[in-house]
Amino acid sequence: MPLSENHPTLTKAHSKHIGKQPPFPDADLMHIWAQLDPAERHRLEGIRTFFQENVRHDSIEYWNREEFPHHVLPALAAHGLGGIQLDGSSELFKGLVYVEAARADVSLSALIGIHNELIVGMIHELGSVEQQQKWLPDLTQFTAVGAFALTEPDHGSDIAGGLSTTATREGDEWVINGAKRWIGAATMADFSLVWARDTADNAIKAFIVESDRPGFSTSKISNKIGLRIMQNADIILDEVRVPEANRLPGAKNFAAANELLMHSRAWVGWQAAGVQLGIFDVARDYSLARKQFGQPIAGFQLVQLPLAEILGNAMASLSLMSDLARIQGKGELQMVQAAMAKSTTTRLARDSAAKGRALMGGNGITSDHEMAKLFADVEILYTYEGTYEINSLIVGRAVTGISAFV
Numbered sequence: 328m329p330l331s332e333n334h335p336t337l338t339k340a341h342s343k344h345i346g347k348q349p350p351f352p353d354a355d356l357m358h359i360w361a362q363l364d365p366a367e368r369h370r371l372e373g374i375r376t377f378f379q380e381n382v383r384h385d386s387i388e389y390w391n392r393e394e395f396p397h398h399v400l401p402a403l404a405a406h407g408l409g410g411i412q413l414d415g416s417s418e419l420f421k422g423l424v425y426v427e428a429a430r431a432d433v434s435l436s437a438l439i440g441i442h443n444e445l446i447v448g449m450i451h452e453l454g455s456v457e458q459q460q461k462w463l464p465d466l467t468q469f470t471a472v473g474a475f476a477l478t479e480p481d482h483g484s485d486i487a488g489g490l491s492t493t494a495t496r497e498g499d500e501w502v503i504n505g506a507k508r509w510i511g512a513a514t515m516a517d518f519s520l521v522w523a524r525d526t527a528d529n530a531i532k533a534f535i536v537e538s539d540r541p542g543f544s545t546s547k548i549s550n551k552i553g554l555r556i557m558q559n560a561d562i563i564l565d566e567v568r569v570p571e572a573n574r575l576p577g578a579k580n581f582a583a584a585n586e587l588l589m590h591s592r593a594w595v596g597w598q599a600a601g602v603q604l605g606i607f608d609v610a611r612d613y614s615l616a617r618k619q620f621g622q623p624i625a626g627f628q629l630v631q632l633p634l635a636e637i638l639g640n641a642m643a644s645l646s647l648m649s650d651l652a653r654i655q656g657k658g659e660l661q662m663v664q665a666a667m668a669k670s671t672t673t674r675l676a677r678d679s680a681a682k683g684r685a686l687m688g689g690n691g692i693t694s695d696h697e698m699a700k701l702f703a704d705v706e707i708l709y710t711y712e713g714t715y716e717i718n719s720l721i722v723g724r725a726v727t728g729i730s731a732f733v
């Protein structure tokens with residue numbers, strides 16, 4: 328059963344060319360949304376409408392200008408999206424929120440996902456009571472934003488063993504030195520959660536580093552080919568001093584980071600499913616509106632083929648993710664499952680994006696049209712939260728017992 332009979336993603340192309348709504352306006356052939364209880368389904372409907380009507384179209388300009396739409400944050404808060412990690416929502420609902428966000432704009436879905444999985448989740452799971460009391464009320468209202476600072480200029484895939492940012496205890500303070508790269512939202516964040524190696528015991532620990540601390544500086548990474556709305560940054564930490572009260576007591580070693588990354592890999596799987604629905608929406612609408620040889624190109628067999636393939640990829644991704652949510656809901660998610668879901672859905676998303684891009688001919692080439700933006704954003708999903716190759720090797724290790732990457 329479709330989420331809504333009045334799907335806002337449907338353009339006038341349908342009524343213009345076929346005179347009635349197509350039988351599957353939501354593209355939800357597998358009835359995934361119907362698995363939600365009525366209250367969550369109703370809530371998601373409002374969230375979808377918000378993203379489709381208030382975010383999707385405007386995001387193209389923001390994306391082209393590499394700007395973040397700060398005015399959206401209060402609206403995200405009004406829909407409760409600053410706190411879906413803590414409000415008792417089902418894993419399926421949370422995943423479908425990421426789907427609806429990515430369907431409209433992948434950068435905003437990244438912000439919402441990082442915010443919930445890696446910032447709110449980390450402070451809630453690993454922070455002290457004082458840290459939770461200080462930050463969670465503002466975070467859940469999006470009046471505060473955090474950044475997750477793990478990757479470094481010289482250490483990406485090998486960050487677990489290679490992390491070289493240091494933290495040295497001096498009395499009641501820690502002195503942090505090092506550099507971080509690619510850190511999402513760091514230029515606009517109130518604080519970064521910085522992972523650093525304790526020079527005393529060599530263990531990797533995490534610290535709340537407020538952005539106004541002396542010695543802490545960020546510079547925006549420009550000219551990204553995708554996720555251009557997200558403000559990624561290089562961070563320099565030069566003798567930055569934070570109190571012991573800023574160390575997250577639960578973050579005692581890299582295993583703590585790995586636990587968070589397992590869930591955030593699942594979140595990227597949802598993003599990959601959502602972006603494919605966005606690709607399908609754009610491709611279907613375009614094929615109904617665009618005429619060649621005197622008729623909508625949707626009537627050509629070789630246009631219907633990629634439409635069917637994109638939808639098949641999207642449904643395979645969505646079905647895999649809804650099964651993953653079932654396992655996650657029981658608290659049984661393992662890294663191998665998250666890695667398989669992340670690598671598989673992003674591989675399918677790449678295939679869908681290439682097909683959607685080609686279906687639009689020359690108009691798929693310019694980012695003035697939505698498809699080129701979707702096409703480019705998929706590349707980020709393929710690479711961040713562990714590259715496609717590394718996630719595949721995690722699966723390979725699990726099924727052979729042999730590690731091919733460390």
Ligand SMILES: Cc1cc2nc3c(=O)[nH]c(=O)nc-3n(C[C@H](O)[C@H](O)[C@H](O)COP(=O)(O)OP(=O)(O)OC[C@H]3O[C@@H](n4cnc5c(N)ncnc54)[C@H](O)[C@@H]3O)c2cc1C
Nearest residue numbers: 475476477478483484509510511711712713714716717732
């Ligand atoms: C837009 C964007 C946003 C990001 N946001 C954040 C963020 O908010 N916070 C954060 O901490 N990080 C973030 N990242 C970092 C991201 O997680 C890393 O880019 C990713 O882990 C890969 O690391 P790397 O770029 O250093 O590539 P590298 O590790 O240098 O890899 C280069 C290539 O070598 C391959 N490779 C490496 N080692 C092996 C091996 N052993 N076997 C086979 N192949 C291998 C990789 O698969 C890849 O193809 C972001 C990245 C991007 C691009």
